[in-house]
Structures are given as structure tokens and as C-alpha cells.
Amino acid sequence: MKEQREILPVLIEILQSYAQDPGLVVTEETSLTADLELDSVKLLDLMMEIEDRFDVSIPMNLLPDIHTVGDLAKKLEELVS
Amino acid sequence: MSLFERFRHIAALREEFSRVGDNPFNIVIEEALSATEAVVNGRRTILAGTNNYLGLTFDPRCIAAGCEALEHQGTGTTGSRMANGTYAGHLALERELAQFFGCPSAIVFSTGYLANLGILSTLPGAGTPVLLDADSHASIYDGCRLGNGEVIRFRHNDPADLDRRLGRLGERAAGALIVVEGIYSMLGDQAPLTEIVEVKKRHGAYLVVDEAHSLGVLGTGGRGLAEQVGVADEVDFIVGTFSKSLGAVGGFCVSKWPQLEDVRYAMRPYIFTASSSPAVIESTRMALRILEQEGSALRERLWDNAHRLYRGLLELGFSLGPETSPVVAVTLGRSKETALAVWHQLLARGVYVNLVMPPATPGTNCLLRCSLSAAHSRDQVDRIIDAFSSLREQVAAC
Numbered sequence: 361m362k363e364q365r366e367i368l369p370v371l372i373e374i375l376q377s378y379a380q381d382p383g384l385v386v387t388e389e390t391s392l393t394a395d396l397e398l399d400s401v402k403l404l405d406l407m408m409e410i411e412d413r414f415d416v417s418i419p420m421n422l423l424p425d426i427h428t429v430g431d432l433a434k435k436l437e438e439l440v441s
Numbered sequence: 442m443s444l445f446e447r448f449r450h451i452a453a454l455r456e457e458f459s460r461v462g463d464n465p466f467n468i469v470i471e472e473a474l475s476a477t478e479a480v481v482n483g484r485r486t487i488l489a490g491t492n493n494y495l496g497l498t499f500d501p502r503c504i505a506a507g508c509e510a511l512e513h514q515g516t517g518t519t520g521s522r523m524a525n526g527t528y529a530g531h532l533a534l535e536r537e538l539a540q541f542f543g544c545p546s547a548i549v550f551s552t553g554y555l556a557n558l559g560i561l562s563t564l565p566g567a568g569t570p571v572l573l574d575a576d577s578h579a580s581i582y583d584g585c586r587l588g589n590g591e592v593i594r595f596r597h598n599d600p601a602d603l604d605r606r607l608g609r610l611g612e613r614a615a616g617a618l619i620v621v622e623g624i625y626s627m628l629g630d631q632a633p634l635t636e637i638v639e640v641k642k643r644h645g646a647y648l649v650v651d652e653a654h655s656l657g658v659l660g661t662g663g664r665g666l667a668e669q670v671g672v673a674d675e676v677d678f679i680v681g682t683f684s685k686s687l688g689a690v691g692g693f694c695v696s697k698w699p700q701l702e703d704v705r706y707a708m709r710p711y712i713f714t715a716s717s718s719p720a721v722i723e724s725t726r727m728a729l730r731i732l733e734q735e736g737s738a739l740r741e742r743l744w745d746n747a748h749r750l751y752r753g754l755l756e757l758g759f760s761l762g763p764e765t766s767p768v769v770a771v772t773l774g775r776s777k778e779t780a781l782a783v784w785h786q787l788l789a790r791g792v793y794v795n796l797v798m799p800p801a802t803p804g805t806n807c808l809l810r811c812s813l814s815a816a817h818s819r820d821q822v823d824r825i826i827d828a829f830s831s832l833r834e835q836v837a838a839c
Contacts, residue, residue: 399800400800401799401800404575404594405575407594408575408594408596411606411609412605415609416609417570417591417593417606417609417610418593419570419591419592419593420585420592420593420594421590421591421592
């Protein structure tokens with residue numbers, strides 16, 4: 361079972377490549393929409409990549425509750441377990 | 442904060458459009474002259490951005506059937522299918538659709554959008570996995586959002602990716618609902634349905650195929666992609682529309698499962714809206730009859746036009762969708778301004794096509810979506826090609 365502290369660095373590495381602003385440093389507090397500037401389609405594509413990386417399903421219905429990188433890491437921890 | 446703050450970006454875009462000329466998302470057909478021509482901005486214009494695949498909107502038999510219903514049954518039903526809005530014609534159309542597809546059940550909806558909304562919001566129960574092709578139409582996404590299923594996307598036209606995602610569900614994959622389209626509306630590409638059916642069978646899932654753009658267009662009998670590739674028996678639900686090949690408005694779902702009849706009474710988008718007017722129902726019934734009796738010849742003309750346009754634009758060096766189809770998508774660059782300028786120049790040359798911008802497009806590029814009709818003449822198709830030819834440099838600069 362993966363814990364959040366194992367998930368977070370992998371997640372940050374993936375998300376860094378999605379950042380529109382190359383100077384942005386992605387942290388647990390980074391907002392997926394406001395800071396990473398991901399529109400709805402890019403957000404869905406990102407989720408597919410994360411699903412494959414962690415071999416897990418993240419149903420679209422969960423997305424409204426995920427705002428920050430930390431929220432996503434927490435949700436992934438639940439799903440992976 | 443103002444209620445309208447969230448729409449400021451739309452206001453900015455509208456302002457930008459109005460500076461350049463016509464708003465491509467608010468074009469007015471001043472007069473429809475035929476299935477393939479209309480007056481736009483006072484100019485006779487070839488319509489190459491409709492979904493009038495068989496060109497039946499001006500078929501005199503469909504018009505006569507609609508007129509007769511209008512005269513004898515009135516302008517509208519003024520009620521829901523579950524109240525006073527089911528006329529004999531609605532039931533007759535359901536019987537005829539069921540017969541056409543060889544299914545025991547059929548339901549007629551007021552629009553194609555509502556058909557997807559009804560089926561996808563109601564069939565999957567709480568937690569039922571629903572696997573959508575990533576490039577699915579908005580009505581499919583919206584239907585899922587309205588329901589309680591657990592929605593998972595798979596990569597566009599990728600059965601291996603679907604297989605992997607179903608595999609992750611373990612035992613829950615049995616009973617999952619897979620949703621694909623016969624022809625995808627933006628690029629005109631077809632689903633790899635044979636392979637998707639294999640995946641569906643391996644996991645014990647159900648399959649919905651939206652044949653909105655493939656009804657009348659594919660299959661020896663015009664029943665769509667499932668008929669064309671010989672897997673109709675393996676498809677659990679076919680959803681479709683009357684507003685494309687059948688030249689009217691409305692939607693339907695047919696199924697090999699007779700229990701669809703029970704689902705009818707649980708679908709809010711079916712219950713809480715007015716039913717189609719008798720004129721629409723009767724013109725649709727006539728169009729379906731024409732599709733059955735004369736569809737083969739119409740399809741031949743449609744595909745001849747599709748090949749002619751696809752080949753013509755390809756020879757001019759345009760970047761097109763992956764396969765020949767009655768939907769021919771010309772891929773432009775990312776610049777919305779340049780795409781808008783090219784679209785305006787096509788219109789000025791008397792050719793109307795659909796301008797599609799991200800996020801409505803697959804990927805990040807703008808598209809000029811052309812669609813063909815059996816009613817287009819070869820001369821009209823050549824004029825569409827000529828109009829594009831004169832804009833080659835601008836498109837290359839996009």
C-alpha cells in the first residue's frame with residue numbers, strides 16, 4: 361500500500377510537466393486549475409496519465425472534490441489502498 | 442461578485458468576433474434554399490457544415506407527411522410522453538425503429554441530446570462503472586454527469602486502453618457500461634467496434650453505440666457501424682438521432698433487451714419534457730421509409746462526394762482527419778484568430794463550414810469541419826475544393 365508521502369513526489373513530477381508557467385514550483389498546495397492553469401480537457405487527460413502511473417481508476421465524479429495537488433494525493437492514497 | 446463574472450471570457454470572445462465580422466457560432470440562415478444551399482449574409486452559400494447526410498430535409502414526401510400531420514394533428518402535443526404527449530405516430534415510429542434494427546424495444550425522445558441524457562443518466566445505477574471514449578460527444582458526458590454511475594474515460598479509439606481500465610475494476614467490470622460512437626463528429630473517424638466488442642465480451646460488460654453520425658451513412662441497410670462490421674447482435678443499446686440523416690429533430694434508443702421498456706418510466710429527460718410534434722414524427726417516419734427503400738443509392742452518392750472532397754483537399758496538401766468520411770475535418774493550427782479569418786474567407790467565397798475551436802476539438806488545434814450530403818452535386822463539391830484551394834497559404838500559416 362502506497363502512502364501519501366510516497367505518492368506526492370511522483371505526482372509532483374508528473375504535474376510539473378503540465379504547468380503552463382515553467383517557473384512554477386509545484387507543491388502540495390498548488391491548485392490544479394488556478395496555478396497549473398489546466399482547463400477541463402487537460403485536467404481529464406492528466407487524470408488518465410495519473411491513473412496509468414498508479415494503476416488505479418479515478419472516476420470523473422470525484423474531480424469536483426479535488427482542488428489541490430494535496431487533495432489529489434490524498435484521494436490517490438485512498439484509491440490505491 | 443456579479444453572477445456574470447464567470448462569463449467574462451465569453452463576452453471578450455464575442456467582442457473579438459464582432460470586430461472581425463460574423464460570429465461563427467451565431468450564423469443566421471436567412472433563407473434555406475435546398476438541402477445544400479442557403480442565403481447567408483444576402484449571398485447564396487453552399488452548406489458544407491450541416492449533418493444532412495442523405496439530403497432529406499427538402500424531400501417532397503417528408504414535407505408532405507409533415508404538412509398533413511400539421512394540418513390534421515395540430516402544431517404540438519403540449520405534453521410529456523408520459524402524460525398527453527404520446528400520439529399514435531410516436532408509437533408507430535417506435536415500432537418501425539424496432540423493426541428496422543431487429544430489436545424488441547425502441548424509445549423515441551424529443552432530441553438526440555435527450556436520448557443520451559435519458560439512457561446514460563438512468564441505466565447505470567449508483568457506482569456502476571461507465572467507460573467512455575475520451576472523445577465522446579457532450580451529450581454523453583452530460584448524461585453521465587446527471588446520473589450516479591462511476592465515470593471512467595479511456596483513450597480515444599483504443600480498445601487495449603479500454604481493456605486495461607476494465608481490468609482494473611476486477612469483478613466490477615462485469616456489468617460495466619461501455620459507450621462509444623459509430624462515427625465521431627469532429628474528425629469523422631469510426632470506432633474500432635469489432636475490437637471493442639471483443640473487450641466487452643471478455644469482461645461481461647454492456648455496450649452502448651451512439652450511431653448519431655453513422656445512421657444512414659454506414660452498413661448495407663444504413664443501420665450504422667454495428668451493422669457494417671457485423672456486430673449488431675453484440676451491441677446492447679443503440680442511440681441515435683433524427684436530426685442528421687433523417688432530416689428532422691428527435692432521438693431514439695433501441696435495444697435487444699426488452700427491459701428497456703421498464704427503463705422508459707425512470708428516465709427524467711424522457712418524462713419531463715414535451716414530446717415531438719406530430720409533424721416532426723410523421724416526416725421522420727417517412728424519412729426512415731426512404732432510408733430503408735432508397736438508402737443504398739443515397740449512400741452511394743454521399744460516399745462519392747465524401748471521397749471527392751477528401752481526395753481533393755488531400756491533394757491540395759491540407760491536413761485531414763484519419764479516414765475518408767462524410768465528415769471531412771481540415772486541421773488548422775492553434776491560432777483562433779487565423780482560424781476565424783480563414784473561416785470568414787470561405788464564407789465570403791460562398792462556402793459555409795463549421796469552425797471548431799478547442800476545447801471542443803480533440804487536441805489543441807482549431808478545425809474547419811466540412812460535412813457532405815448525398816444532395817451535394819459534384820459541381821458543388823468542386824466549388825468547396827476551389828474555395829479551400831484559394832486559401833492554401835493562409836491555412837499553411839495557421
